[in-house]
Amino acid sequence: xxxxxxxxxxxxxxxxxxxxxxxxxxxxxxxxxxxxxxxxxxxxxxxxxxxxxxxxxxxxxxxxxxxxxxxxxxxxxxxxxxxxxxxxxxxxxxxxxxxxxxxxxxxxxxxxxxxxxxxxxxxxxxxxxxxxxxxxxxxxxxxxxxxxxxxxxxxxxxxxxxxxxxxxxxxxxxxxxxxxxxxxxxxxxxxxxxxxxxxxxxxxxxxxxxxxxxxxxx
Amino acid sequence: xxxxxxxxxxxxxxxxxxxxxxxxxxxxxxxxxxxxxxxxxxxxxxxxxxxxxxxxxxxxxxxxxxxxxxxxxxxxxxxxxxxxxxxxxxxxxxxxxxxxxxxxxxxxxxxxxxxxxxxxxxxxxxxxxxxxxxxxxxxxxxxxxxxxxxxxxxxxxxxxxxxxxxxxxxxxxxxxxxxxxxxxxxxxxxxxxxxxxxxxxxxxxxxxxxxxxxxxxxxxxxxxxxxxxxxxxxxxxxxxxxxxxxxxxxxxxxxxxxxxxxxxxxxxxxxxxxxxxxxxxxxxxxxxxxxxxxxxxxxxxxxxxxxxxxxxxxxxxxxxxxxxxxxxxxxxxxxxxxxxxxxxxxxxxxxxxxxxxxxxxxxxxxxxxxxxxxxxxxxxxxxxxxxxxxxxxxxxxxxxxxxxxxxxxxxxxxx
Numbered sequence: 001x002x003x004x005x006x007x008x009x010x011x012x013x014x015x016x017x018x019x020x021x022x023x024x025x026x027x028x029x030x031x032x033x034x035x036x037x038x039x040x041x042x043x044x045x046x047x048x049x050x051x052x053x054x055x056x057x058x059x060x061x062x063x064x065x066x067x068x069x070x071x072x073x074x075x076x077x078x079x080x081x082x083x084x085x086x087x088x089x090x091x092x093x094x095x096x097x098x099x100x101x102x103x104x105x106x107x108x109x110x111x112x113x114x115x116x117x118x119x120x121x122x123x124x125x126x127x128x129x130x131x132x133x134x135x136x137x138x139x140x141x142x143x144x145x146x147x148x149x150x151x152x153x154x155x156x157x158x159x160x161x162x163x164x165x166x167x168x169x170x171x172x173x174x175x176x177x178x179x180x181x182x183x184x185x186x187x188x189x190x191x192x193x194x195x196x197x198x199x200x201x202x203x204x205x206x207x208x209x210x211x212x213x214x215x216x217x218x
Numbered sequence: 219x220x221x222x223x224x225x226x227x228x229x230x231x232x233x234x235x236x237x238x239x240x241x242x243x244x245x246x247x248x249x250x251x252x253x254x255x256x257x258x259x260x261x262x263x264x265x266x267x268x269x270x271x272x273x274x275x276x277x278x279x280x281x282x283x284x285x286x287x288x289x290x291x292x293x294x295x296x297x298x299x300x301x302x303x304x305x306x307x308x309x310x311x312x313x314x315x316x317x318x319x320x321x322x323x324x325x326x327x328x329x330x331x332x333x334x335x336x337x338x339x340x341x342x343x344x345x346x347x348x349x350x351x352x353x354x355x356x357x358x359x360x361x362x363x364x365x366x367x368x369x370x371x372x373x374x375x376x377x378x379x380x381x382x383x384x385x386x387x388x389x390x391x392x393x394x395x396x397x398x399x400x401x402x403x404x405x406x407x408x409x410x411x412x413x414x415x416x417x418x419x420x421x422x423x424x425x426x427x428x429x430x431x432x433x434x435x436x437x438x439x440x441x442x443x444x445x446x447x448x449x450x451x452x453x454x455x456x457x458x459x460x461x462x463x464x465x466x467x468x469x470x471x472x473x474x475x476x477x478x479x480x481x482x483x484x485x486x487x488x489x490x491x492x493x494x495x496x497x498x499x500x501x502x503x504x505x506x507x508x509x510x511x512x513x514x515x516x517x518x519x520x521x522x523x524x525x526x527x528x529x530x531x532x533x534x535x536x537x538x539x540x541x542x543x544x545x546x547x548x549x550x551x552x553x554x555x556x557x558x559x560x561x562x563x564x565x566x567x568x569x570x571x572x573x574x575x576x577x578x579x580x581x582x583x584x585x586x587x588x589x590x591x592x593x594x595x596x597x598x599x600x601x602x603x604x605x606x607x608x609x610x611x612x613x614x615x616x617x618x619x620x621x622x623x624x625x626x627x628x629x630x631x632x633x
Contacts, residue, residue: 016513018512018513037515038512038513038514038515039515042515048513050513052509053510054507054509054510054513054514055506055507055510056502056503056505056506056507056510056511056514056574057506057507057574058502058505058506058573058574058575059499059502059503059506059574063499063502063503067499067503067510067511067514067516068503068511068514068515068516069515070496070499072495072496075495075496075497076494076495077494077495077496077499079494080433080436080437080440080442081440083437083440083442084440084441084442087442
């Protein structure tokens with residue numbers, strides 16, 4: 001969590017390989033790894049849902065789901081297989097999109113968000129990073145996305161959500177890390193920490209930067 | 219059939235009229251919806267073309283004669299090939315203004331090598347096309363690697379390649395090509411045998427049916443909704459009408475022109491590349507959003523460079539066809555309104571200037587519109603000045619349609 005400009009989205013892009021870090025170390029399962037390109041993160045099993053969704057508006061739902069990892073034989077696309085798998089995946093996530101061949105530009109923002117989330121799940125990742133997944137949505141659609149996040153957790157995926165909505169975090173998260181001005185301003189256990197303490201950390205009323213974190217990451 | 223029950227059942231003629239009106243309203247409604255979601259495809263340009271043909275035919279009955287249509291078809295091949303290349307660039311959301319100059323340059327390279335240096339024709343052709351591809355790759359490098367706007371890079375190319383062409387032509391004002399040679403054959407060869415166009419039309423129709431029906435069966439087996447048999451039949455019927463109609467036109471004059479066959483095969487192959495291969499999917503992805511494509515792991519720079527290379531190569535190929543048509547290369551080759559006509563043709567054919575929307579067949583349809591206007595005006599003896607104004611208006615109309623459709627799609631999407 002963190003206020004505007006805290007560096008949340010930048011951190012997401014660094015993890016995803018979209019904006020490689022100038023310095024520092026990324027550790028994955030205890031090993032230092034190099035993430036310079038989006039493919040690197042994907043190869044490690046890290047999938048990302050960006051705040052702007054990063055969908056191609058002109059392509060249809062199937063095209064977007066498989067963008068960059070099309071099912072093909074000698075460069076020739078296998079549209080039928082892609083559509084079959086896409087329809088299976090969306091079905092298993094209880095996402096209803098009437099026409100998988102409609103350009104994404106014609107979908108509602110909730111449907112787009114669902115497409116972006118399912119795209120992240122398509123490559124069977126081990127960890128999913130979501131940047132402000134509910135910020136642009138209405139209440140009902142946001143609930144659906146939160147349900148999806150719960151489903152991911154139940155499937156045993158690690159989920160990292162960036163949000164500034166404390167309600168969402170309370171609903172689905174176990175741990176919260178607060179960023180402030182690009183630095184870590186504390187780790188909290190969502191279920192035991194009072195809301196006020198987290199808010200104080202976000203706004204800077206309690207400044208933990210430059211000191212040891214309140215408690216090490218479990 | 220919903221007959222209004224407050225009125226007595228109308229008689230034959232009224233009822234027929236009412237049914238027609240209902241159908242029309244339904245058709246218009248479907249069209250508007252299709253337009254809102256940006257899925258009208260080639261319908262507006264086909265309608266426009268029909269209108270243009272009807273107007274010219276009603277003024278001068280020579281317009282739709284086999285002779286005129288056949289000549290028109292051969293005339294449009296060079297421009298059509300250049301347009302396909304430009305479509306690749308437009309699809310990623312860039313623009314290529316240099317294609318006219320590159321086509322002239324290719325003609326000059328070929329003429330100097332073949333006529334003045336005695337290089338065999340096939341080798342001279344190859345070098346000319348590679349030269350065009352190289353010119354395109356240079357544009358691509360500046361646009362993709364250095365991030366210079368394509369508009370400026372290719373504008374510079376327009377001037378520079380024209381300069382290079384004049385330099386290559388040197389003191390020769392124009393060079394006449396061998397009128398029995400390979401390049402001349404490209405546009406002056408006709409397959410006189412009537413069975414060839416008919417056979418090829420049947421082959422094309424059979425190929426379409428096979429692909430459509432096999433695809434439909436695969437979808438059914440996979441449990442996916444497919445097109446209804448009726449829809450396949452209607453499309454096959456339309457395609458058959460067009461193919462056999464064209465075959466009839468060509469048989470009525472001198473037979474199937476080799477150049478038209480080359481254009482159609484090129485369009486079909488590149489259509490396959492764009493719609494059915496991973497490379498084509500990458501091009502569309504770039505047109506839909508460069509940043510989204512980059513984050514999906516697409517090598518954006520390489521794809522962007524490649525489309526400019528394709529555009530340069532196709533411009534060179536088109537340039538050879540243009541040279542072939544007049545069997546000479548001169549200082550004005552590839553100059554004048556060629557660039558504007560080519561880009562206009564792409565947009566009129568339904569390629570979006572905003573990138574990400576269009577097919578290779580737009581090249582054929584758009585060039586047909588522009589050449590039909592030119593040919594009709596020439597037939598009527600109207601000044602070039604008027605022709606420019608009309609082509610300009612058609613281009614403006616096409617761009618307005620493109621912009622409005624995009625806006626409608628946007629607001630529809632956010633609803």
